[in-house]
Amino acid sequence: xxxxxxxxxxxxxxxxxxxxxxxxxxxxxxxxxxxxxxxxxxxxxxxxxxxxxxxxxxxxxxxxxxxxxxxxxxxxxxxxxxxxxxxxxxxxxxxxxxxxxxxxxxxxxxxxxxxxxxxxxxxxxxxxxxxxxxxxxxxxxxxxxxxxxxxxxxxxxxxxxxxxxxxxxxxxxxxxxxxxxxxxxxxxxxxxxxxxxxxxxxxxxxxxxxxxxxxxxxxxxxxxxxxxxxxxxxxxxxxxxxxxxxxxxxxxxxxxxxxxxxxxxxxxxxxxxxxxxxxxxxxxxxxxxxxxxxxxxxxxxxxxxxxxxxxxxxxxxxxxxxxxxxxxxxxxxxxxxxxxxxxxxxxxxxxxxxxxxxxxxxxxxxxxxxxxxxxxxxxxxxxxxxxxxxxxxxxxxxxxxxxxxxxxxxxxxxxxxxxxxxxxxxxxxxxxxxxxxxxxxxxxxxxxxxxxxxxxxxxxxxxxxxxxxxxxxxxxxxxxxxxxxxxxxxxxx
Amino acid sequence: xxxxxxxxxxxxxxxxxxxxxxxxxxxxxxxxxxxxxxxxxxxxxxxxxxxxxxxxxxxxxxxxxxxxxxxxxxxxxxxxxxxxxxxxxxxxxxxxxxxxxxxxxxxxxxxxxxxxxxxxxxxxxxxxxxxxxxxxxxxxxxxxxxxxxxxxxxxxxxxxxxxxxxxxxxxxxxxxxxxxxxxxxxxxxxxxxxxxxxxxxxxxxxxxxxxxxxxxxxxxxxxxxxxxxxxxxxxxxxxxxxxxxxxxxxxxxxxxxxxxxxxx
Numbered sequence: 161x162x163x164x165x166x167x168x169x170x171x172x173x174x175x176x177x178x179x180x181x182x183x184x185x186x187x188x189x190x191x192x193x194x195x196x197x198x199x200x201x202x203x204x205x206x207x208x209x210x211x212x213x214x215x216x217x218x219x220x221x222x223x224x225x226x227x228x229x230x231x232x233x234x235x236x237x238x239x240x241x242x243x244x245x246x247x248x249x250x251x252x253x254x255x256x257x258x259x260x261x262x263x264x265x266x267x268x269x270x271x272x273x274x275x276x277x278x279x280x281x282x283x284x285x286x287x288x289x290x291x292x293x294x295x296x297x298x299x300x301x302x303x304x305x306x307x308x309x310x311x312x313x314x315x316x317x318x319x320x321x322x323x324x325x326x327x328x329x330x331x332x333x334x335x336x337x338x339x340x341x342x343x344x345x346x347x348x349x350x351x352x353x354x355x356x357x358x359x360x361x362x363x364x365x366x367x368x369x370x371x372x373x374x375x376x377x378x379x380x381x382x383x384x385x386x387x388x389x390x391x392x393x394x395x396x397x398x399x400x401x402x403x404x405x406x407x408x409x410x411x412x413x414x415x416x417x418x419x420x421x422x423x424x425x426x427x428x429x430x431x432x433x434x435x436x437x438x439x440x441x442x443x444x445x446x447x448x449x450x451x452x453x454x455x456x457x458x459x460x461x462x463x464x465x466x467x468x469x470x471x472x473x474x475x476x477x478x479x480x481x482x483x484x485x486x487x488x489x490x491x492x493x494x495x496x497x498x499x500x501x502x503x504x505x506x507x508x509x510x511x512x513x514x515x516x517x518x519x520x521x522x523x524x525x526x527x528x529x530x531x532x533x534x535x536x537x538x539x540x541x542x543x544x545x546x547x548x549x550x551x552x553x554x555x556x557x558x559x560x561x562x563x564x565x566x567x568x569x570x571x572x573x574x575x576x577x578x579x580x581x582x583x584x585x586x587x588x589x590x591x592x593x594x595x596x597x598x599x600x601x602x603x604x605x606x607x608x609x610x611x612x613x614x615x616x617x618x619x620x621x622x623x624x625x626x627x628x629x630x631x632x633x634x635x636x637x638x639x640x641x642x643x644x645x646x647x648x649x650x651x652x653x
Numbered sequence: 654x655x656x657x658x659x660x661x662x663x664x665x666x667x668x669x670x671x672x673x674x675x676x677x678x679x680x681x682x683x684x685x686x687x688x689x690x691x692x693x694x695x696x697x698x699x700x701x702x703x704x705x706x707x708x709x710x711x712x713x714x715x716x717x718x719x720x721x722x723x724x725x726x727x728x729x730x731x732x733x734x735x736x737x738x739x740x741x742x743x744x745x746x747x748x749x750x751x752x753x754x755x756x757x758x759x760x761x762x763x764x765x766x767x768x769x770x771x772x773x774x775x776x777x778x779x780x781x782x783x784x785x786x787x788x789x790x791x792x793x794x795x796x797x798x799x800x801x802x803x804x805x806x807x808x809x810x811x812x813x814x815x816x817x818x819x820x821x822x823x824x825x826x827x828x829x830x831x832x833x834x835x836x837x838x839x840x841x842x843x844x845x846x847x848x849x850x851x852x853x854x855x856x857x858x859x860x861x862x863x864x865x866x867x868x869x870x871x872x873x874x875x876x877x878x879x880x881x882x883x884x885x886x887x888x889x890x891x892x893x894x895x896x897x898x899x900x901x902x903x904x905x906x907x908x909x910x911x912x913x914x915x916x917x
Contacts, residue, residue: 300772319900415883415884418883422876422879587885603911606911613911616914623777625777631784632886635886643779
């Protein structure tokens with residue numbers, strides 16, 4: 161028998177144990193002081209002559225000067241893409257196109273750690289995620305679409321698929337490399353050339369990717385990377401020689417792009433915001449569900465368009481779920497993105513932190529009950545403690561609006577019908593989660609939830625073979641899988 | 654004594670019934686008094702279509718296929734009346750087109766869906782689903798074949814529709830509505846409005862409960878209607894007035910991907 165006194169002392173010591181810092185080395189990747197635009201296979205100074213500073217959000221320290229591409233720069237990039245399309249890429253045998261993409265996939269695998277470190281430094285996401293999720297998936301995406309390049313006739317029988325031309329692609333800051341892969345891989349596999357704009361706050365991995373293209377000896381102009389803020393994106397959207405726009409980002413900007421393209425005949429796919437329901441039934445494996453809830457909303461600081469930001473718990477297990485959830489939240493480690501033990505990294509930008517803060521305040525003001533585990537945040541940088549709101553009404557802003565941060569709103573239901581009705585009560589429809597041991601209930605719920613992706617007994621899982629995209633105001637078009645090729649092809653019918 | 658013929662009153666087709674316009678307005682087109690639908694009629698039709706869509710999609714694909722095939726049977730039966738509003742050749746082609754689309758009802762999931770070999774213990778599959786209420790601006794001509802070519806590919810996917818009929822040739826639309834009403838198409842799955850397109854189209858394009866917009870019959874105002882459609886991220890489609898293809902169906906389908914766990 162362990163004496164009570166000793167047992168108590170041991171417990172006290174255990175509770176003070178902390179993880180030793182386990183930082184990933186920064187020097188694996190070299191950051192230049194200043195970057196130009198990647199146009200026609202080389203870095204060029206921006207005609208705009210403008211640069212801005214991109215930072216490390218975990219330390220609020222500048223990392224590099226990055227070009228702010230203007231109208232003339234975008235025009236130059238589109239010309240390079242058009243020329244590459246006309247002279248090389250569309251003339252190349254599809255099997256050769258495939259091999260370039262395989263090369264890119266392999267080089268990304270080889271240099272994955274460099275990219276992971278840079279991704280975490282520039283974006284604030286934990287190295288554990290950039291290393292184990294973002295980069296492996298990005299490489300897998302190129303590998304998957306590489307194989308499609310010379311098999312398009314089998315993907316679309318009787319349709320004579322052909323490329324569209326120049327694709328303008330605008331990606332967000334939450335998964336910079338993964339979104340780059342989602343955009344570039346299918347576009348190139350289908351035979352198009354690309355002008356891609358990374359997000360304003362996270363341009364560095366896209367710029368490092370240019371070195372992968374150099375190593376792969378991709379013909380110049382097939383991929384052009386132009387950096388800048390929303391003005392640069394607007395120039396891409398407005399350029400008359402861009403045949404297709406692919407955008408991932410906010411619903412507000414997506415609508416503006418759709419309006420801007422009205423009447424132009426340009427092809428468009430939109431992957432926009434979400435306010436996903438994560439529905440937990442009383443027969444769910446509770447511990448597994450709690451892990452899924454945590455992964456659903458605190459993964460990547462909640463900067464995930466498909467985040468499970470509305471948790472619906474069946475009333476009979478409400479108390480058990482909430483207490484388990486709070487206990488689990490208290491073990492989340494918030495801090496240095498480069499530390500291998502970190503679960504929740506830095507908020508991507510000051511602007512995003514302000515948005516999260518103001519929406520959380522609205523939740524408090526509207527009457528929801530807030531819980532945040534005790535948590536020591538670093539002094540510098542942008543941070544937000546993982547937060548859960550209970551006592552939430554469907555009408556509250558925190559239950560309606562996309563927060564895009566580590567903030568969960570918990571609501572309850574009694575019957576499956578009520579769960580479906582509440583879950584679908586949103587203009588969004590990107591994703592949903594279902595937790596139950598019953599396979600038939602999984603499928604019945606999946607049929608009734610209006611969402612493009614439904615995860616059962618898991619959450620935030622991605623795969624290059626699995627189509628991803630939204631219903632309703634979460635956008636249109638699919639990325640991933642066979643279906644992800646179609647937006648980059650034209651058909652003779 | 655020659656017998657005086659009993660004439661038909663041409664009305665709207667909303668929720669499976671044939672109401673006059675709530676506005677009481679009519680127009681003289683093709684020699685008949687045609688109901689001139691109001692914006693209120695259109696909003697009512699969208700509300701009813703939204704309700705009817707769930708039931709239509711809830712039917713089995715086999716059953717939906719039979720109902721659609723039944724439309725062709727009813728059209729064959731009313732060949733003469735339909736021909737009077739179009740032409741015999743057009744009616745024959747329209748009937749054959751209905752039969753062709755009816756056959757797709759229970760083949761879409763196999764043709765458009767997929768199972769996806771994800772790297773993990775999940776059965777991952779993608780299935781097509783209806784996008785919701787679809788607003789259709791029908792082509793002016795061919796009035797019957799154009800209408801059939803736009804409505805059938807949309808409803809075979811499980812959507813409900815609100816159609817603004819040809820403004821210049823509305824009689825064919827009403828004749829077709831009578832075939833739909835007798836073919837066991839559930840009330841509200843197809844709603845047809847006659848009247849002035851310029852008055853109705855912007856309301857349809859900007860309606861927040863309309864999920865997709867088919868601008869087959871739009872002309873000068875297409876860009877403006879597209880712009881209005883962006884307000885709720887509508888799927889905007891420029892449907893072909895006379896083409897028979899699986900790919901006239903697919904723009905009105907959503908793709909849902911499900912990750913189902915695999916384990917003992």
